[in-house]
Amino acid sequence: MSIEISCETLLSLNEAARRLPGRPNISTLHRWRLNGVHGVRLETCLIGGRRFTSHEALERFANATTAAADRTPVPPRTPLQRQRAIDAAEKAMAQNNATKNSRNPRNTALIVTGQDIHNEVTTKS
Numbered sequence: 001m002s003i004e005i006s007c008e009t010l011l012s013l014n015e016a017a018r019r020l021p022g023r024p025n026i027s028t029l030h031r032w033r034l035n036g037v038h039g040v041r042l043e044t045c046l047i048g049g050r051r052f053t054s055h056e057a058l059e060r061f062a063n064a065t066t067a068a069a070d071r072t073p074v075p076p077r078t079p080l081q082r083q084r085a086i087d088a089a090e091k092a093m094a095q096n097n098a099t100k101n102s103r104n105p106r107n108t109a110l111i112v113t114g115q116d117i118h119n120e121v122t123t124k125s
Contacts, residue, residue, distance in 0.1 A: 003045045004088060008054035013044070016053050029053070032061065038068035 003010075011019065013029045032042040033053075043057040067073065077085070 003054050008056045010052045037065045040064040
C-alpha cells in the first residue's frame, strides 16, 4: 500500500524520527524504507526532492513488523481501505497510460500498406 498524500498526515523523515519512541537516527528510517524489518518496508514518498512518510504509514509499519516478529497474521484491511487502494491503483494506471501515450506516439495504431507508401512517394516527387 502506498501513502495517500491527500488523506494522510505527511511527516519528513526528520519529523518522523523525532516522534518515534527512542528517537532513532534518520539513517534508521532510511534503512527501514530501503531494506525493511522482517520483510516489511516503511512507506515513503518523494516530493520535490524530499522524502516523506506519514503518521499512518508509521502505524502500519509498526503493526506489520510486530506481527511479523510475533509470527501472527496482519489484520485484514477494512473494505474502505481496500476500496481506497483499488481507486488509487486505478488512478495511477490511468495516469501512467496517459503519460505513455502522450510521450510515445507510436502507441497509436497505424496500418499502412505497401501501395499507400508507393502512392505517397510518387506524389511527392
